[in-house]
Amino acid sequence: MFQQLGVIGCGLMGGSFALAMKKAGLVRRVIGYSKSPSTTEQARRLGVIDVAAESALLAVSGSDIVLIAVPVSATESTLKAIRHLVNPGVLFMDVGSTKCDVIESARRALGERASSFVPCHPIAGKESGGVQHAEATLYEGRQVILTPQPFTNPQLVQRATDVWSALGATVLKMRPHNHDAAFAAVSHLPHLLAFAFFQAIAEQPAARDYLSLAGPGFRDFTRIAAGEPAVWRDIFLANKHEVLAQSKRFRSALDQIEALIEAGDAAALDAALRPISEGRSAWSLPTPAVPPGRPTAK
Amino acid sequence: MFQQLGVIGCGLMGGSFALAMKKAGLVRRVIGYSKSPSTTEQARRLGVIDVAAESALLAVSGSDIVLIAVPVSATESTLKAIRHLVNPGVLFMDVGSTKCDVIESARRALGERASSFVPCHPIAGKESGGVQHAEATLYEGRQVILTPQPFTNPQLVQRATDVWSALGATVLKMRPHNHDAAFAAVSHLPHLLAFAFFQAIAEQPAARDYLSLAGPGFRDFTRIAAGEPAVWRDIFLANKHEVLAQSKRFRSALDQIEALIEAGDAAALDAALRPISEGRSAWSLPTPAVPPGRPTAK
Structure with missing residues (x-):
């Protein structure tokens, strides 16, 4: 107490x-x-x-x-x-x-x-x-x-x-460094990408029409682009090197998938997407066990 | 009937x-x-x-x-x-x-x-x-x-x-072309980005640790990466030109935000993120009015 x-x-x-x-x-x-x-x-x-x-x-x-x-x-x-x-x-x-x-x-x-x-x-x-x-x-x-x-x-x-x-x-x-590397990957980068993606849509001449056609996938994908600007400005700057390093990895994965699309290689594209879809389907939000000693009253 | x-x-x-x-x-x-x-x-x-x-x-x-x-x-x-x-x-x-x-x-x-x-x-x-x-x-x-x-x-x-x-x-x-351009922007590209992002995480040596630390933002951002590979393979290939054109726009928006991070320009970064956050906060999923003549029975 x-x-x-x-x-x-x-x-x-x-x-x-x-x-x-x-x-x-x-x-x-x-x-x-x-x-x-x-x-x-x-x-x-x-x-x-x-x-x-x-x-x-x-x-x-x-x-x-x-x-x-x-x-x-x-x-x-x-x-x-x-x-x-x-x-x-x-x-x-x-x-x-x-x-x-x-x-x-x-x-x-x-x-x-x-x-x-x-x-x-x-x-x-x-x-x-x-x-x-x-x-x-x-x-x-x-x-x-x-x-x-x-x-x-x-x-x-x-x-x-x-x-x-x-x-x-x-x-x-x-360790602080491991923490910052991990969260650059699973939190900071997705926020950066969501901000950039929403911006890329919003600045197009047809943005209004496009936004009126968007569905639940768009809604979930861009939810984090509504994050507090001051908070994310600080995080991106404070963890700059890790965030930019993760962005490079992302761009390289994007390059690889786009090359298969560009080449029209259906079999290779299928082979690339399948393990991703399976990996994401198998993943779920970690729900830590309730630790002992936690008050049980709700 | x-x-x-x-x-x-x-x-x-x-x-x-x-x-x-x-x-x-x-x-x-x-x-x-x-x-x-x-x-x-x-x-x-x-x-x-x-x-x-x-x-x-x-x-x-x-x-x-x-x-x-x-x-x-x-x-x-x-x-x-x-x-x-x-x-x-x-x-x-x-x-x-x-x-x-x-x-x-x-x-x-x-x-x-x-x-x-x-x-x-x-x-x-x-x-x-x-x-x-x-x-x-x-x-x-x-x-x-x-x-x-x-x-x-x-x-x-x-x-x-x-x-x-x-x-x-x-x-x-x-018109079919307008349709394909709009859905490249609000649906196909987000799927492509979610696939690439999940892949970029999954192929890192520390992927397992990272995935165990991911939170609700990650969950929502990557939900569409679980999409059916055959369906998305076909969509990416069928709408290749529009999807790749939208990806270019996205990369350019990402470049711009990253340049501000790289430069450590807090004021400009804040000014860039703020309208995005506000724009996304103001957006909500279009919920079409129930058209007349629709059966009311649920």
Whole structure:
């Protein structure tokens, strides 16, 4: 049981964490801060936080657990703003989709105090951001990746593991570089491709007609192109090398299929598409087992 | 009311059409043929068709409405096999996702008798093909594109319009070339990209790990990569020029976004992503109004 949770960035991720912690009975009080005072106020009105803080530092003051849920490019300035209250024994976590850059930011902003910061990436979200879409069940049944460093306080890593597990998530540990490479492949690149694809349609003279003819396949394929621009701008920039490397691999796979189409080689095209179709049919969303110790109350 | 529907190709599309026609009370009897005798037999056992025909020609004999629901590359040979029974007054339709090639096939196979053939493309489907997934409601609330030619019998075009409308679909007429260009953009290209993307992931040494970390965005983005290889092979080949032209546009949009990432230009990247995100957020699946005259019984 924590006494006070400080949430910096009361959006979908931060707000849902606050609601989940309350629902699980893991925290007495939630204090929140967002850059925009109207967001902080909205979070308070919605009951997502109990108290609105006037600064990030004030949201940390008196808290024994702090979640930083800001776009990754704002991580460093946020940590700098609170560094004087980053003390041993308080658990600091983030929710950023990239980890190498966040760890570098933490090192620069916190120096030795970075040992209190446990880098986290919950694989959860929705297309609709904002505290109004926050929900207590966002992290239930999802995976949360921790990328602790050799200098990270192991007791805090354990505490972070316990917290996410208690919220119904499965915790995995990865090296930051492996994390960033994996998510460039399965998350960042698809977002980049969906953005580029929707743009390529939207800028054609017949775009309106085309969009009026699109079906369910188009809908699902482009869903992630509605992602929050500031979030994805930051992710693409923070994980630039991995994303561009994955894009090269994609282009090469596309080249190969297009060459078969160009050549009109039906047999080879069939042979190329078949294992892909089978592979995707056999794949399903990982649904982590409910870890022991998770509260069973829904 | 039709006396007999002949279905050539008793898969998802043909089987669903048979079920829908029966449910709407528009046909007395359904006779079906598939290249594979076990499929025809399965369709009969499931009650999708009433009688199993031993050839395509026998499925046409005595029918006053015929649906050809085979992969587009098999359209020409199918029409050749039935050409002696393609008589005026009988409505022949297909369900192919490409139309220029189907019309050329019909001309070659049928000559003057091509006037009885009304090219159709219902914008409906599911990832799981096969007659076992056929359902009477597949075409309800969906769009069906007709691409009649100057030589197509206008009475049959009207009859085709009435049939699809009675099944709860909205009928649009388009020129075949416009159809093929539009669907290259909103359907064929996304399938090609999803196939290439899944392949690019699957061929990496860490593919297994990556796939175990993928989330809901990946799931939706790659759903169409599970499409039927034979169907998509045919579509890509039949609509090759349009598909490759759309792919070029996509690559150019991708190049532009990647250049901003490469340059680390956060402001320009934000400015590029924002209208895409807003455009996609504002888009939703076209849900055609229920046309008048549609049976209200569910």
